[in-house]
Amino acid sequence: MTTLRNKKLVIIGGSSGIARRLAADAEAQGAQVISVGRPEVELADEATIAALAERVGVLDYLVTLAADPANGPVAALDRAAIHRAFDAKVIGPILLAKHFAPRFRPGGALLLFSGVAAWRPAPERVVMATANAAVATLAAALAVELAPLRVNAISPGIVDSGAWDGPGKAELFAAVAARNPARRVGAPADIASAALLALTNPFLTGTTLHVDGGGRWA
Template identity: 80%
Template sequence: MTTLLNKKLVIIGAGSGIAAQLAADAAALGAEVVSVGRPAVDLADEASLAALAERVGELDHLVSLAADPANGPVTGLDREAVHRAFDAKVIGPLLLAKHFAGRFRPGGSILLFSGVAAWRPMPDRSVMAATNAAAATLAEALAVELAPLRVNALSPGIIDSGAWDGPGKAALFESVAARNPARRVGTPADVSAAALPALTNPYLTGTTLHVDGGGRLA
């Protein structure tokens, strides 16, 4: 395993509970963490991504956690919302790879975020399933094209990260905990604990790590 000590880690999607946990854990291991989110960067705007790459310069690791869900019945989907969902999960990360690819130091890596909906589709989550599946496939394709730069994906399940806060949260979490093999929902710490080895294991690439309590199997 390599180390994060004195490594520059750029996290796209600052503001989420998972991003905050990963930033804190990486900093505790000695990483120089650069966390960015809206309005500092817009994954739907290539010029914004190119400018970010110029500001960052050389780096060791890049993580993209951004998401912009377009949930709801397929019969009522809004085209622009679908476009934003793909910008956040697929097109934006692809363009991040375009503008950052030549800036990674030896041993560097990219970590994209997929999600359990790609393996366990649910009603009203067709766009989420499609974007998450595309993110996992993109990681594989980039791992081949950008080698030896490592590229992996991480697929969280239901995580108590703040994204589910609101009416129905307790019932949802109870249902998830009763159904999945881990018998609980996940935490940002669970996700960070898997993300760190994905960044530092020099023989891990083109892989999707499932941090879902077995939820994709339930």
């Protein structure tokens, strides 16, 4: 495995519990972490992506966790919301690859985030399922085109990251834990450790790692 010491890691979408845990774990291993939120880069705007790449300069690892869900019944979906969802998950990452790929040091890696909805579709999650499925294909396609830059994806299951906070959280988590083969929901640390594996394993590319407690089968 490659060490993280003195490596530069850029995390896009750094406000989630997963992103914060990933940043903390990477820093603990000696990485220089740059966390970037929406005020600094808008994945629907190529100019801000290009400007960010200029500011960052050379780097070793890039992770994008950005998401902009467009959930709801198909009959009520808004076209603009669908576009925003794909900008965050698919189009934006393609543009990140366009502007950052020439800047990676040897041994570098790009990590995208998919999600269990791609393998376990549910009502009112059509856009989420489709965008997440596209991420898995995108990771494989970029790995082939951008080689030897490594590109992978993580597909988390239901994770207690803060995204589910609100009414009904306890009931949802209990139901997920009851049916998951792992018999629990995920924690940010579960996803962060898999992300660090994907970034540092020099023989892992073009792959989607399912860190979902077996939820895609349950």
